[in-house]
Amino acid sequence: MATPLSLNTDRGVDGTPRVVAAGEIDLSNIAEFTRALTDASAGTRGPMTVDLSAVKYVDSAGINALFDHADEVDRLHIIVHPLLFRVLTISGLSEIANVESAQASPREDNDI
């Protein structure tokens, strides 16, 4: 069984590229996730947003892809589920990217 992950790329209200993911990110689908990030920034270093508020699990492979992408673009904005906030903090990602907890998100089911 492959790890469930859905990926959508669109633009935010300010026009910056945005990747919205739902499901889980691990070693088995890391290639897909990385491709979605690369495609969204489309070779530019412009700011972008990665919305992971519907992602229930991210392993170090996913965190690594985010690290890599933070180096590729000028300003990376990451929105995560509150339960995953600590993990991204421990990894140090919050020091080089703007990591925000999706506390306010009403559509999020907390049953993780």
Add this chain to the structure above:
Amino acid sequence: MLQTSGYEVSAVADGQQALEAIHSHVPDLVISDVMMPRLDGLQMLAALRNDPRTSALPVLLLSARAGQEASIEGLLAGADDYLVKPFAAAELLARVRANVELARLRNHQARWRTALVDSLQEAFFVCDERGAVIEINTAFTEILGYGPEGLPYEPVHPWWPDIDAEPEAHRQVETAFRQLLDQTHGAFTVPITHRRGHRVWVAANFNHAEDPDSGRRVMVGTLRDVTAEHYIVQRQTALASLNQQLAQADTLDDALHGAAEVLLRVWQARRVAVVTFPRTTAAESVTPELICAGDPTQWVDLPSRQRQLIESLDDADLLTTATAEAGTAGIALQHPRGVLVVWVELSEQRPFTPEDHTLLTVLAGQLGQGLHRVHQLDAQRETALALQHAILGPADLPGGFTVRYHPASRPLQVGGDWYDVVDLDDGRVALIVGDCVGHGLAAATVMGQLRSACRALLLEQSSPSAALAGLDRFAARLPGARCTTAFCAVLTLGTGQLVYSNAGHPPPIMVHADGTTVTLDGGHGLPLARRADWPRPEARITMPARATLLLYTDGLVERRGSSIDDGMDRAADLVQDGRSHSLDEVADDLMSRLEPGGGYRDDVAILLYRQPAPLEMKFTADINHLAPSRAALRSWLAQAGVEPDQIVDVLIASGEALANAIEHGHRDRPEGTVSLHVTALVDRLHLTVADTGAWKAPRKADTNRGRGIPLIRGLMEDFAIRSNDAGTTVHMYTRIT
């Protein structure tokens, strides 16, 4: 002239020859010149007088020296008569006759004594105070081969066993000799070497006496040839100890160990090896099994020459001794699984005597019969054990259950108590503990039938009350089963819901994670088959996360002179104290701390369960298994009562370890497996991720995974990685609330 007068005369040339002749055959009278070559007459006379055997021998000195002085000198030296040359033949004859007659009269007592001593059946000897043998009789010569011509025999006596070839036998004689010198009387049995070289065992008695003439201390002794008796006794003693060893042996190996030790003692050997050559089919070659006593060794460590010798016996005639080198002998005999070769290496460099060969043959024959008997008993014992274990129930329990069982009647391994855990295959497990009346074999046979019946009933209809009602009907028709008590429950593993019914059994104890203790008092009914129309009620309870359940039989808690409530309280306390310990530790604590002085007198069975049962997963090393394993762990953690935010931490930490195990451990071996084991104690989780590959430290270049270890470190309380040839194991701990 003397000859013609009827005397037997032997003539010698000088004093020295005279002494030698006299020693080998003591004459009635010695006639000697004073002037002789080598040893003159006076010196010879002095020697004769100094020797206790010849001190009274009449001596007639002849001398050319006339005069009173010379004559007095001769007489003072101890001569009986003195004749000055030249003398008349008639005078010599008259003096000889007179002296011989006189000596005969004088020596009558002495000769009478000698005749008596010689007529003794037993060997007789006299030693001087230094232990030199100075007098022996005919029987002595017959037994030891040493005659009077060699007297005196100075210690070390020539019949002592050789100190180099037979140090032990030599030591025995030396000890006996010291006893002879130091004690006023005594007895001993020792091995000695006959003049012709063979071994003789003699039993001696000795007494100290005083020579009335000289006043010197002498040792007088007799000895008997006990060689035949010695070997009979040795054989019987050896057979008796061999039989004792064989009787005590439970297995063939036990018997072989025991037999090797007996043989080692019998021969005071350096080493005894018993080598089994199993019967093999076709050309298959099997290493012989070697058991050894004394100097330890392995088959492969034996010199190849010795291995060949032993192997050659495998093909030789059975029960025929063979000896190749001095000090070693072997014999082949029937072993229930093939041929056994017994190989004895003496510590002494002496040859194997005919008696040794006889003894080895006798012992080997006995050993062969004994092994056959032990083999039969062993087979019966194994059958009995297998049947007992079958009666007792499953050896492999589903994960999360721990049992202890103590039968009251040794050596039986079963009694009237039982426990059972039946996997109902729908996420539910049935738990049963029961107690038949009495203990021992009779109770065990009833127990076995009830246990099987209950299992069948539960598989048919998974309701505890229905199972006990069925068991009521079964027990009513089984002699000895009436009044059995039993507790039967069905547990839903996922929810911890427990449905139970109790047939007169002590109520199980449940201890919550916070230490709260409850007894499962509901669902109570009568013991089995007491009243046909009595109801079998059922009760329900839910086991919260990390609660511990103890099912037991009364043997655990009942004590003479104290209430069963006291015992139950003590058991509950121990489970409470053990909330942060593994179930195995709790079970050991219960069994040891509740054991009355002198041990349990009744059967005891206990069954422990902690909700939820540990999570055990094993899958092939493939990243596609990551998500399902995570899903299973997520729901298990919820069952274990772990808070949602901590669930994520645990999922990520274990996910990192699993990904490492899959990616690094099995990069080159995709067929490898990865396992995950998680246990919940009251205040902490223990996770183990194990793989069958080799751990590879994260490389800098391999940035994809390099952040895994810091993540685990950040999320877990503690973790450790152990790697060896069999694989890598990651242990992780974290506190839970």
